[in-house]
Amino acid sequence: MSTFAEEPATILEQLRALREHDAPTHGGRVLSYVYDPGVAELDQLAADATRLMQPVNGLDPTTFGSVAALERDVIAFVRDLLHGDADVVGTVTTGGTESCLLAVKTARDAWVAAGGSGTPRLVMPATAHAAFHKAAHYFGLTLDLVPVSSEGVVAVGDLEARLGAEVALVVVSAPSYPVAALDPIAAVAELAAVRGIDVHVDACIGGLVLPFWPDLPAWDFAVPGVTSVSVDLHKYGYAPKGASVLLQRGRDRQRLQYFATTRWPGYPVVNPTILGSRSAGPLAAAWAITRALGMPGFQGLVDSTRRSTDVILDAIAAIEGLRVLGDPVGPLLAVAADPAVPAAARVDPHHWADVVRGLGFTLQLQPANGAIGSTTHLTITPVTERVLPELLAALAAGADAVRGVPHVDATALLGQLPPLTGPLDSDTAAVILAGFGIGAEGALPDALAPLLAIIEITPPALAERLLTELLARLVEPAPAG
Numbered sequence: 001m002s003t004f005a006e007e008p009a010t011i012l013e014q015l016r017a018l019r020e021h022d023a024p025t026h027g028g029r030v031l032s033y034v035y036d037p038g039v040a041e042l043d044q045l046a047a048d049a050t051r052l053m054q055p056v057n058g059l060d061p062t063t064f065g066s067v068a069a070l071e072r073d074v075i076a077f078v079r080d081l082l083h084g085d086a087d088v089v090g091t092v093t094t095g096g097t098e099s100c101l102l103a104v105k106t107a108r109d110a111w112v113a114a115g116g117s118g119t120p121r122l123v124m125p126a127t128a129h130a131a132f133h134k135a136a137h138y139f140g141l142t143l144d145l146v147p148v149s150s151e152g153v154v155a156v157g158d159l160e161a162r163l164g165a166e167v168a169l170v171v172v173s174a175p176s177y178p179v180a181a182l183d184p185i186a187a188v189a190e191l192a193a194v195r196g197i198d199v200h201v202d203a204c205i206g207g208l209v210l211p212f213w214p215d216l217p218a219w220d221f222a223v224p225g226v227t228s229v230s231v232d233l234h235k236y237g238y239a240p241k242g243a244s245v246l247l248q249r250g251r252d253r254q255r256l257q258y259f260a261t262t263r264w265p266g267y268p269v270v271n272p273t274i275l276g277s278r279s280a281g282p283l284a285a286a287w288a289i290t291r292a293l294g295m296p297g298f299q300g301l302v303d304s305t306r307r308s309t310d311v312i313l314d315a316i317a318a319i320e321g322l323r324v325l326g327d328p329v330g331p332l333l334a335v336a337a338d339p340a341v342p343a344a345a346r347v348d349p350h351h352w353a354d355v356v357r358g359l360g361f362t363l364q365l366q367p368a369n370g371a372i373g374s375t376t377h378l379t380i381t382p383v384t385e386r387v388l389p390e391l392l393a394a395l396a397a398g399a400d401a402v403r404g405v406p407h408v409d410a411t412a413l414l415g416q417l418p419p420l421t422g423p424l425d426s427d428t429a430a431v432i433l434a435g436f437g438i439g440a441e442g443a444l445p446d447a448l449a450p451l452l453a454i455i456e457i458t459p460p461a462l463a464e465r466l467l468t469e470l471l472a473r474l475v476e477p478a479p480a481g
């Protein structure tokens with residue numbers, strides 16, 4: 001008789017059944033979230049490396065020396081790639097958000113140590129990643145967003161005007177996620193350095209791509225004044241989720257990243273990152289992949305990605321009614337409606353994404369923000385090259401299907417909202433969501449364009465509350481009985 005309540009084979013069967021409803025992680029059909037090198041052996045290697053490290057606790061590299069050895073290797077690999085000298089040290093974290101959080105915490109503590117008083121400020125272009133909004137919120141900094149142009153470009157002078165004694169950190173991106181702009185890193189770093197202000201380069205998405213991309217200005221530790229850089233291993237390092245690197249210039253600065261305490265009756269706690277106990281699996285997988293690929297392997301995958309990106313840029317430029325925003329650097333881009341053609345020929349990027357999804361490719365809808373209008377985001381990966389003809393056909397056919405259809409006018413939908421007085425409670429939020437066609441189990445409507453239109457015109461605090469409700473209800477167990 002089995003000791004199990006359920007047989008392992010049955011359990012795995014259920015898992016497979018659940019996975020069947022997910023967006024496909026391989027094959028290039030989802031152009032965000034997943035980074036498929038299209039090399040089955042790499043997936044296998046990552047799985048084997050993860051399995052070997054599965055029982056290890058990454059909390060304590062003195063007990064599990066393997067963790068320290070892997071981390072040293074990964075840091076050395078990324079540091080060399082990013083022109084870091086011996087003064088650049090680093091940490092492997094669990095992801096881009098954690099790397100960004102720690103960069104902000106370090107800069108805040110360095111600012112305080114240097115005599116800063118009052119509330120520290122974090123200055124960044126509005127296109128910098130939301131992880132920095134989270135960091136400012138968690139660590140008590142005032143977020144000072146510098147507006148960007150309709151093409152997603154920040155003016156150095158606008159940024160310079162914000163620099164002052166209360167600024168603990170300036171964040172720039174290489175490139176930014178929403179529009180793939182490579183911020184003016186050298187100019188900003190120079191202005192910050194003369195004022196003694198730290199500069200973080202968020203290369204979470206670009207860090208393992210731009211070193212292999214031709215003709216770029218210096219953006220990494222080659223730029224004096226850059227004090228930290230974040231690079232995600234679980235993006236273009238092709239590792240499973242849970243691995244990123246934060247590099248910092250200066251040992252003394254970086255030690256501020258750590259949290260240590262001996263003031264409790266248990267083991268001394270010394271953490272370079274936010275988590276305590278943590279998996280060493282993603283680190284091992286990332287390590288194995290960097291070993292397997294080496295510089296030539298990364299170069300080859302980036303070359304493939306760049307070929308696909310160029311083809312897609314040309315293809316979108318040739319579609320009447322759409323245009324690519326700004327001057328994207330790296331394998332990502334934002335697509336907007338082309339204002340240069342009459343309304344009847346314009347293609348709304350959100351309707352477009354909804355139709356293209358029906359044709360087999362998932363693009364990412366981005367709400368209008370500031371000067372940047374509604375866009376649709378595409379992240380291109382090495383595997384994209386294999387589905388390129390089919391993808392191009394879907395992009396063109398999708399545009400043909402919705403050309404001239406105007407952006408959703410959400411004012412009527414918003415009019416259904418009950419008058420709001422005071423904070424929204426959970427049940428009222430659920431009723432509002434249901435009114436927008438969002439089911440109790442978080443089932444989203446087939447078309448996302450109306451949902452994005454609502455987000456675009458709803459006051460952010462209300463939209464954030466509603467989306468919180470949506471996600472929270474998603475994991476609520478059904479009532480018992």
Ligand SMILES: *Cc1c(COP(=O)(O)O)cnc(C)c1O
Nearest residue numbers: 095096097129131177202204205
């Ligand atoms: C992905 C990303 C992040 C956040 O990383 P996560 O791994 O999703 O936590 C931060 N900055 C940029 C530019 C990114 O692309």
